[in-house]
Amino acid sequence: MNTIRLTVLTTAVVAASVAAGPAHAEPGVLMGGGSGIILDDYELCTLTTIGHDGAGRLVGLTAGHCAVLGDTIASEQDWGAGDLGRVVDVNDDLDYAVIEFDPAKVTPVRQVGGTVITGIGAYPEQGGVVCENGRSTGFDCGIVWGHLGDRILNQTCSRPGDSGGPVTAGDQLVGMNNGRVVGVAGLDMNVECVTATNPVHSPAYTHPITDILTAINTxxxxxTAFHPI
Incomplete structure (x- = not known):
């Protein structure tokens, strides 16, 4: 009797194991252009984009003034996941930083909120419209005002924490948000954006993504040879 019971129990356990199938690993933290990031457990900024470089590394971009070489990167939405990568390059002239992510911990995505990034494009000319996605103000769009030196101004909302946010035209990444204009030639223009729905505020200033990628390739x-996911 005991032998029969043991055989039945063993058969049931094997059947359950076959039915359950192999265990699947949990997906990594979802990260994409517009995700909030925490640098060095302190600085809050926004991820511009994520993808692979020519060597197959999983890399992303953010604003250079947010970062110091070697800073750890965590997700604002999933801080408990710990360090997801590190800052491996900072350029002060074009105000960008390169992040190398751990592919075992991060799942790259094309869409965050209203932003979808499928490729790299040229910045629209004056009078065109671009959209920006920042961890502080979210997704909004605004008219392109034109160049100010090597920067391009637009009327999207930019508040602290939005730095690094993707600037897009349709589903093409065209720029990186670097801040807002507070004055030009002694003229005070520091009108903070309260919400993305209020168009009366100082314009944001951005760098074209093509200039940034050219500098990285150089x-x-x-x-180097970055392409978004």
Whole structure:
């Protein structure tokens, strides 16, 4: 009797194991252009984009003034997941930083909120419309005012924490949000954006993503030959 019971129990356990199938690993933290990031457990900024470079590394971009070389990166939405990567390059002239992510911990995505990034495009000319997605103000769109030196101004909402946010035209990444204009030639223009729905505020200033990627390619380090996911 005991032998029969043991045989039945063993058969049931094997059947249950076959029915359950192999265990699947949990997906990594979802990260994409517009995700809030925490640098060095302190600084809150926004991820511009994520993808792979020519060497197959999983890399992303954010604003350079947010970062110091070697800073750890965590997700604002999933801080408990711990360090997801590190800052491996910072450029002060074009105000960008390159992040190398751990592919075992991060799942790259094309869409965050209203932003979808499928490729790299040229910045629209004056009078065109671009959209921006920042961790502080979310997704909004505004008219392109034109160039101010090597920067381009637009009327999207930019508040602290939005730095690094993707600037898009349709589903093409065209720029990186670097801040808002507070004055030009001694003229005070510091009108803070309260909400993305209020168009009366100082314009945001941005760098074209093509200029940033050209600089990264010239350096030849992590991020070279980058393409979004």
């Amino acid at each position: 350096g030849g380090g992590p991020g």
